[in-house]
Amino acid sequence: MEKNLNNAREEIIRRSGVNPSKCMKCGKCSGTCPAYDEMEYHPHQFVYMVETGDIEPLLKSQSIYRCLSCFACVDRCPRGVEPAKIVEAVRLEVIRQQGANHLKAEGVAENLDEEIPQQAIVTAFRKYTK
Amino acid sequence: MKVTYFPGCTLKNKAKQLDIYGHKCAKALGVELEEIEKWQCCGGAFTTSSDEIATKLSSVRALKEAESKNQPLVSLCSACHNVLKQTNHAIQTNETFRARVNNYMADGEYNGGAKVMHYLELLRDVIGYDAVKEKVVNALNGKKVACYYGCLLLRPSKVMQMDDPENPQIMENLVRALGGEPILFPYKNECCGAYVSFENKDYTAVKSGKICNNATLNGADIILTACPLCKYNLEKCGSDIPVVYFTELLAEAFGIKE
């Protein structure tokens, strides 16, 4: 991942429309996150690390695929910071790289079962691939 | 009255009951769901990133059609509703986004004139629960119902504006109108695990399991939902509490369920 990371910070902020410096470090996002235990970096860390420009660990972390986009953090943040949008912007930073799709077409079949709704498949593709 | 209807892929496939009973109940209430002729998949998720344009165009086309017919755009699937509503909101509030989208719109601009409405909102705000009540033939007789909203109907609440995002009552009041008894259900807006079930079923089973558990603990007979993916996840988590679409319950109360 040879990318100008300073640029990545600006890019993530621009794309997400989130101003991480609005964060007052209360931790309510992480206190509310249903995917917390699955994540190496937690919502408040995403906000803080983007604010300080510490992007690389986030890009490499599986945490970006664990966010459920449930928007609970967005709704409950007392400062209107919208952490989920930051997570999504970081994920896009990764999957928009050439060949960096998180889901490979060949892996799809094994995940399917009889009842799985189409909604799950399209959403997963929208979230995990370019 | 007529409304423009956006079914979405899942309703034509794995979630046919949601669609079929949605149509039947609407008919019983004197509303025709006029399906958009050439609808395309909404994409399943609204990408919040401001530079995503192409993936949102199918929604914009649907919105434009509803606007041109001067009808509200109604959907049943939570995901479709969420994507349509968020897209519409982005068009209305973000000038750059609107301009960029309209670069792709071959036959005329769309500027956010459509009104996006979930079927539940149609019932509550347009038809009214009193009118719904009048159509009930098989009252639910105090059936204990856990109304499960999940995320997509409620959040982001600034955009969705369906109800109080922390303690919504739109489904509860519907259940009451049908003669059922909604239970106290604090997990009603917890995430079921969503699309992660596609690659990690154990993970979603934990999330959904907590929800079903809370419903059972609080005495529910069934869980009510509007979302095919939620239904799938809740049913796969190992709990045996039945999960039904709200349109099914509606049809049951109206006596039009086969």
Place this chain on the structure above:
Amino acid sequence: MQRIGVFVCWCGSNIAATVDVEAVSQALAKEPGVVHSANYQYMCSQAGQDLIRAAIKEHKLTGIVVCSCSPRMHEMTFRKTAESAGINPYMVEIANIREQCSWIHKDILTGTEKAIVLGRTAIAKVNLNAPLTAGESPVTKRALVIGGGIAGIQTALDIADAGFEVDIVEKNPTIGGKMAQLDKTFPTLDCAACILTPKMVDVAQHEKIRIFSYSEVAAVKGFVGNFDVTIKKKARYVREDVCTGCGLCTEKCPVKKVPNEFNLGMDTRRAIYIPFAQAVPKVATIDADYCNMLKNGKCGVCSKVCTAKAIDYEQKDTLIEEKYGAIVVATGFNPISMEKFDEYAYSQSKDVVTSLEFERIMNAAGPTQGKLVRPSDGKHPHTLVFVQCVGSRCANCAEKGKEYCSKICCMYTAKHAMLTRDKYPDTDVYVFYIDVRTPGKNFDEFYRRAAEEYGVHYVKGMVGKVMPEGDKLMVRASDLIANKQINIAADMVILAAAIEPDKSARSIATMLTASMDTNDFFTEAHPKLRPVESPTAGIFLSGACQGPKDIPETVAQAGAAAAKVIGLLAKDKLKGNPCVASSNELMCNGCSSCERVCPYGAISYVDKEFRGPNRTVLVRRVAQVNPAVCQGCGACTVACPSGAMDLKGFATKQIMAEVDAICK
């Protein structure tokens, strides 16, 4: 023609660094009317003022222009200087060449050029200035205090002790306010009732104080020193002068299920009630919404049992007109509604309570007689979770809650946690905080004691969600220090709800024409230097109506407001602002446009006789301005089509001259 002196101040280097003061004073010397022009290092200093005084004498100056800092800073100073040298203080104009010039421009050429224009503009105005004399008005030596909480009580006592009459208007049946509902007070842990109720008794017994309880301010007219206030005394259906407060009626009343507001609805009272044992006045009140006799004429039990014959079902609201010289607002605060914060399940479980409710639970006179039990099942709770900043410190864009810090929550939560652990050592107490803010005397020590000596678990992080499950409250929160999400099965959750100004404050502010901020807190005349005065003359602020405050701060401010009121009432006459509107009767059409835009009702009309042609007499309706009421906004001057209405000190011709000078 005026003889104008121009005085250019260097303000040390504040002005002189970016404005060539010598060049400015030379350039301005050539302006029409200017007979003297000088510059000096600090015009506002004693030496600078002496310089001005000497020049006035020497050059027989009639007008002064000082090129210096903002008139908001030293206009008064220079007016006094001029006055002491024998010229009218309103013959002074300030050219603001510091804030508007030297401080914002870096280049000396630009700064100097602009300073000359600003000076020229002030000179153009002074050329048209006329001496103004302030009118005088008498002072009614009585004060009104709106609100009978600790703020109002303290203010009233202090004013009354100085020998002036005070009336307290309290909307509830008793004075005492929020403090009467509190259990203990931080950081000393003395009981609130023990320190408050003696003050309430003092108020009741003070010969200079009258209490209008169960009353509201209905209308306010007039101006500083001369307010006419209409007080609405709500019908309480009990004759205050006769009721002995024996309380028999409140025991016999058959309507038992009325939510008791004093205990925040956690228990019930009768339809006729005395809010609490130490109420002042200790008089019963009938709640018309619940009383069977008032609703359908069937009952009358209270009347039968009352030996004093105090019950009067026919009582009506009465309006009382009173005159005051000063008004103190002490309308206080309330916790915000938890409706929009249902992630904490306040509406879903009785065991989620606000801190004020917890205060009542802990209070020996409360619904549980001070026993800590769960409201849902009366069981003793073992795990308690306190959540701080519920609705405080919320960004505007979050669309719920308040932007400000409510200030008192950190300390009362520490108090609650400490008292809980003290009385019930078998409990686990968690406090979730964003920051613990304890800037007060002995405050931080108090908080540390809670953590260190009483073993309260302070967790840095916020609660994300509370979910009732069975008889437990599942609390999900983050522990930011451990970088963990933690789940606690709690028995009770206590929410430190943000506080907001009382809802009545907005309408009172409108009646008083006192300004408020966007949060409905009253605005002070100056945030630092005049913190207990409203910008509207004669209106003073006491307690939490001006901003969140704890008890010691409230009492301090209450005393300060009283001191300001005493200072006002001690005067026999007030000098008004001479920059008021006045109508030229020769040109006035009597059309009423000005009267309609006047926010103070300062304009009235009279039929006046004028000499017409050929010795005839014409009667015309013309406007007259009451200079004591007019505040000088100038709205009338623009509403007036004929230009008959003008504003002294800001006359049309003066402003036109300024415009011309700038555009030259």
Place this chain on the structure above:
Amino acid sequence: MQKITREILIDKAAFLLSTGVVGSVFGWRAGEFDYDVTPALFTDKTDLKNNFVFGDFCGANVSKYLIKATKNAEEKILVFLKPCDTYSFNQLLTEHRFNREKVYVVGIPCEGMADVRKIKEKAGEGILKISSTEDGVIVDTLYNGTISLKKEDILLERCKNCKSKKHVAYDELIGEDGTVLENDRFDEVAALEAMSPEERFNFWQNELSRCIRCNACRDVCPACTCEKCVFDNPESGVENKAAYNSFEEKMFHIIRAFHVAGRCTDCGECSRVCPQHIPLHLLNRKFIKDINQFYGEYQAGEEVGSRAPLVNYTKEDIEPNDAVNKGDK
């Protein structure tokens, strides 16, 4: 055109004079030519019989004259008011400009008044006689013989877009009262608004540069009743007697329009009397149109005592910056 004849009015006036209800009559006095009619006060019955006229050239709004006429009048004054005049009448009462008790109002219907300029344009100079017909006039001229003209071609501009045939004030009515009419009086304003700023500037530059500052518009305007006009008052800072440069006439007309904004009843007298044919009513109508759009429909003079929009407000009023940009995307 007019259905009411001078005889009916003279009879009414004579009756009211002789019964002592009124002491004088305000109406229109005949001039040298048929179209040359002046508002005037009649105290004498003979004078009334000989010189009182009513016809297609009685467009003048006589409300304003009541201020002066009532000043020293001992007895009531009879005044004949057309529907549009009654709005001005009410507006003047709202502003306490005269005493209602001193006036006896007889409301008279109006079929629309004729514009002599338009007649002259069509019939040429040398007009000898103009007689009214059912749907127009017949003009006898010196050079062009007898010409018959249709009503719609000769109506005063303001009558073409008559806003109301309803009397909002009267003590007595002659004939049936009419109703408030649908009209498109704002079309011209809208057409101007649709132009580019340059076109608008050129339009007004062309119109207003013809102004000779004769003050006729001000003197006739029933809203311009100031004891002393700001433009005549040295204290006001804007005093001047004539248009002496390219901006002065603009300033005069903008300020005049602003001073009457919210008080102007749109009677159209300003344009009727302008010797330079400047469409001054388009300035007033712009204010009326904006007021209606920004603050809700308001008709000055409809009701005595109503609060004019400029001495009123709501907390949600449009912001000025939005007000000027409302047409933009």
Place this chain on the structure above:
Amino acid sequence: MQVNEFKPKIVAFCCNWCSYAGADLAGSNRLSYPADVKIIRVPCSCRVNPMFILRAFQRGADGVIICGCHPGDCHYTSGNYYTRRRMALLFSMLDYLGIEKDRMRLEWVSAAEGAKFATTMNEFTEKIISLGENKRLEDLRCKK
């Protein structure tokens, strides 16, 4: 520096209680804005007579801006509400006469908004510079 660089003349009417204090705050915080802006202090924005604005234009101002307390915060409770109506109508009228509508502006600036004051003045000046000299309204004969 260009010799004939356009230096606009801008008149700013500021109410004493909010906007003038806001300008003072901008000064105290050393927030610069162009020297072309000259402030006239009025007790309240409602003291600003349309005549003043026209007079400024007549005497060669290139832009006029009126600043007052935010609606609801008027020191005199309602003055700025009247200003808002008067200016809405006046601006609309000037626009109707074909005068560049961006030459006049109304802004609400509180005593706490020093930064807003400076930004507003910077933006407004920039706008006026882009519009160039006020030819449509200026009275040449009043120039020296």
